Amino acid sequence: MLHRVRTLRRNPTEAEYLLWKHLRGRQLAGFKFRRQHRIGCYITDFACLEAGLIVELDGSQHVERSAYDTHRDSLLRVSGFHVLRFWNNDVVTQTDSVLETIFEALHRSDMDGRFD
DSSP: OHHHHHHHHHSOOHHHHHHHHHHGGGTTTTOOOEEEEEETTEEEEEEETTTTEEEEEEOGGGGTTHHHHHHHHHHHHHTTOEEEEEEHHHHHHOHHHHHHHHHHHHHHHHHHSSOO
16 A cells, blocks of 8 residues: 555646645644545545544546545544545635635634544
8 A cells, every 4th residue: 555655646636736735844724734645444635634634636537436435434534534525626726715625624623623
């Protein structure tokens, strides 16, 4: 699985690259994000462990995988994580809105502890 993580990090989608530019180095509200981070048997696109927040970016392939994604999200929620999902196109065309949604989720988590 480590090889897969490294491959994903070296070959980000346009949306992953763009969002990572805004999340890396604690740029968003001082929270540390990890990209292509393994949690259990899953590789998440972005994870903020201190806030219990996972950000997933979906492309066209996720239309066929919606049942898998729903199951995966529910397992991550049971583990104490809150999962936000965005379409790749929205990250590229509405970056500020996506960042605002993530920012708000981080602050809900920060005030209340990890998401329930």
